Amino acid sequence: MAHIQLDPALPGILGPLALRPELRKSLSEFTEQLMRGENSLTRAERELIGTYVSALNDCFFCEQSHGSLVQHYLHCDNAFIDHIKKDHLSAPIADKMKALLTIAGSVQTSGKSVTTAQVEVAKAAGATDLEINDTVLIASLFCMFNRYVDGLNTWAPQDKESYKQHAAQRAEQGYTRFN
Numbered sequence: 547m548a549h550i551q552l553d554p555a556l557p558g559i560l561g562p563l564a565l566r567p568e569l570r571k572s573l574s575e576f577t578e579q580l581m582r583g584e585n586s587l588t589r590a591e592r593e594l595i596g597t598y599v600s601a602l603n604d605c606f607f608c609e610q611s612h613g614s615l616v617q618h619y620l621h622c623d624n625a626f627i628d629h630i631k632k633d634h635l636s637a638p639i640a641d642k643m644k645a646l647l648t649i650a651g652s653v654q655t656s657g658k659s660v661t662t663a664q665v666e667v668a669k670a671a672g673a674t675d676l677e678i679n680d681t682v683l684i685a686s687l688f689c690m691f692n693r694y695v696d697g698l699n700t701w702a703p704q705d706k707e708s709y710k711q712h713a714a715q716r717a718e719q720g721y722t723r724f725n
Contacts, residue, residue, distance in 0.1 A: 558607035578721040590619035601631040605692035607702035610709040618713035642671040653685035
């Protein structure tokens with residue numbers, strides 16, 4: 547049960563954002579631009595960063611919502627995503643993505659945990675300054691959203707399949723669908 551009165555029909559972040567429509571609009575537009583706007587990182591890569599950070603934060607709703615989008619974009623199964631969440635360095639993904647997830651994991655711990663060495667590894671793997679910037683920004687945004695969702699003890703469907711069933715629709719509609 548949520549710590550405050552929320553619309554019981556709205557899971558995860560949707561419930562608390564419904565209390566602040568003006569903030570919902572600006573936050574969803576910001577998220578839309580960051581996660582779906584023009585970028586050298588694919589939508590799948592950006593969603594993977596959000597999924598990874600949400601897994602580290604143990605935010606079930608965000609982890610499942612964004613993980614299902616990764617599965618949709620990459621046409622992969624849950625085992626692939628679980629491998630990345632458990633041990634991204636041994637996962638069958640590009641070295642650049644491994645380096646960016648390492649940076650994202652450091653941001654999840656503390657922004658000050660990101661090291662020059664991590665950034666150098668990412669650059670050596672082909673990451674641009676903008677991609678490193680956006681990785682830190684995505685990781686920071688997801689930490690905020692994860693804490694918002696879990697800090698209010700919002701409810702989330704526990705059936706992982708339910709997230710996958712709606713992934714294609716969410717991928718098409720984006721983050722501003724509720725504005």
